[in-house]
């Protein structure tokens with residue numbers, strides 16, 4: 001990489017959590033989509049940190065935390081730990097109080113950290129799939145969402161906050177109704193909700209709910225995840241970076257469609273976590289959140305891209321024969337049993 005391209009991390013805008021802590025307004029995703037291995041991603045983490053990234057989105061199930069941790073350790077030789085914002089996630093096979101305590105410890109060890117800035121429950125279901133599984137994989141032990149069980153896991157996260165191992169805790173892949181129940185029953189509030197967000201999938205109701213409740217929306221698949229695994233592809237999926245409104249705005253501004261997608265989130269108030277192992281791409285992605293916001297007129301045009309284009313449907317987590325992936329998302333406001 002040409003390091004003259006480096007940006008000053010202090011110039012990267014931040015978002016505030018309800019605790020007053022600041023999160024850099026863009027993070028580097030670290031899920032290799034079954035396409036990029038741990039060493040390639042670790043190299044990208046180090047390169048991105050050297051280029052000015054301070055926010056990294058990790059997870060136990062990405063299978064690369066040890067390698068990512070080694071890169072973070074190198075980066076932290078020059079930059080104090082407090083300047084980074086590191087997220088990780090509890091995988092579905094480790095729900096439950098004791099499992100969550102153990103899994104968090106293991107993640108801290110793998111990443112070589114004393115604490116995490118944010119720890120998320122990756123999915124509200126305890127149903128897991130093995131890495132790299134095919135799209136029709138079915139886990140025979142899969143179960144529906146059971147609120148009491150979810151809260152048992154949440155209690156472990158709350159305890160880890162009290163122990164100083166986690167600065168913030170949060171959720172991912174939640175529905176509005178599940179979040180309402182969590183807000184009702186939690187002692188430590190969720191600080192963030194990681195959710196799929198891109199111009200063709202805007203999740204307006206859930207997004208507004210999170211913002212009103214001071215839960216920061218963190219947007220995954222911000223570019224429409226062009227390299228996602230085969231199990232997350234269906235013929236009807238739309239491509240954000242090829243959407244005519246996105247490409248028109250890109251043309252008018254003389255920028256790449258990826259930048260339009262990232263600036264759409266930055267203008268809207270969520271934190272995108274684009275993945276890339278390519279220096280030119282991740283540099284462009286961090287520079288995109290430093291640019292001026294899109295105009296109201298552009299944001300209105302981008303609103304029209306919404307077409308319910310959920311890419312990460314989660315069908316591998318279904319628990320009953322004959323179910324549809326829509327059952328995972330409580331679209332009618334009811335939790336499927």
Ligand SMILES: NC(=O)c1ccc[n+]([C@@H]2O[C@H](COP(=O)([O-])OP(=O)(O)OC[C@H]3O[C@@H](n4cnc5c(N)ncnc54)[C@H](OP(=O)(O)O)[C@@H]3O)[C@@H](O)[C@H]2O)c1
Nearest residue numbers: 029030031172220221222223224225227258274275276281
């Ligand atoms: N919480 C969850 O359940 C969940 C689910 C999914 C993802 N995530 C997180 O979100 C992160 C991002 O999601 P994602 O990787 O699925 O999707 P994404 O960020 O929308 O797409 C990443 C892909 O876009 C391409 N790209 C990146 N920057 C670009 C640029 N500037 N110009 C053109 N193309 C560019 C790259 O493709 P090429 O590599 O082919 O160049 C890259 O692999 C993940 O890494 C993970 O950390 C979380």
